[in-house]
Amino acid sequence: MLRVLVMVSGGGTNLQAIIDRVADGTITNTELVGVISNNHGVFALERAEKAGIPHEVVSAKDFDSRETFNETLLARVDSYKPDLIVLAGFLVVIPKAMIEKYECRIINIHPSLIPSFCGTGYYGLKVHEAALARGVKVSGATVHYVDAGTDTGPIILQKAVEVLPDDTPKTLQQRIMEQAEWKLLPQAINLIANERK
Numbered sequence: 228m229l230r231v232l233v234m235v236s237g238g239g240t241n242l243q244a245i246i247d248r249v250a251d252g253t254i255t256n257t258e259l260v261g262v263i264s265n266n267h268g269v270f271a272l273e274r275a276e277k278a279g280i281p282h283e284v285v286s287a288k289d290f291d292s293r294e295t296f297n298e299t300l301l302a303r304v305d306s307y308k309p310d311l312i313v314l315a316g317f318l319v320v321i322p323k324a325m326i327e328k329y330e331c332r333i334i335n336i337h338p339s340l341i342p343s344f345c346g347t348g349y350y351g352l353k354v355h356e357a358a359l360a361r362g363v364k365v366s367g368a369t370v371h372y373v374d375a376g377t378d379t380g381p382i383i384l385q386k387a388v389e390v391l392p393d394d395t396p397k398t399l400q401q402r403i404m405e406q407a408e409w410k411l412l413p414q415a416i417n418l419i420a421n422e423r424k
């Protein structure tokens with residue numbers, strides 16, 4: 228069984244997609260061992276609670292320095308003994324020590340077709356605002372391994388989604404989630420879980 232730790236910052240719709248696909252057997256050989264949020268009071272934590280998954284908050288706001296936050300985050304991650312860490316809308320720069328320790332064992336979902344609209348400053352709705360401002364006719368989502376750069380690691384899966392003429396950042400975000408993200412992330416986890424049987 229692949230021990231999967233999911234890291235979140237907000238609503239957790241990608242977390243929900245993973246929970247649902249484990250529950251219905253689409254994702255196999257996988258145990259969701261924990262959820263870590265960097266924000267207090269987000270809906271993702273309720274989703275974890277409802278699914279009976281251990282969950283906790285590690286927020287930078289609760290620490291005096293970034294170093295202490297980074298050290299605590301890594302210690303809490305280690306405590307779950309994860310085989311795979313899934314960044315499902317986790318909008319925090321991953322500490323260098325964590326990237327080194329979990330090389331090739333951290334994956335991220337990004338709401339565009341990398342290398343478009345990615346890197347520093349491109350997260351959440353900002354990605355879709357930039358895509359619409361540029362006038363692209365196709366966007367999508369990417370699942371990739373996390374390396375030392377921002378959104379630069381090896382690509383695992385991508386899916387294209389049409390941009391419609393009357394799209395707003397919110398409608399585009401919703402379509403990309405429905406048509407790409409909620410499918411790709413479970414699919415990537417299942418691939419990894421079953422390669423290491």
Ligand code: GAR
Nearest residue numbers: 237238239240241316336338350351
């Ligand atoms: C998702 O669209 C995810 O792709 C994005 O944040 C959203 C989280 O939604 N991640 C990034 O922008 C990472 N750079 P969710 O909490 O409902 O899963």
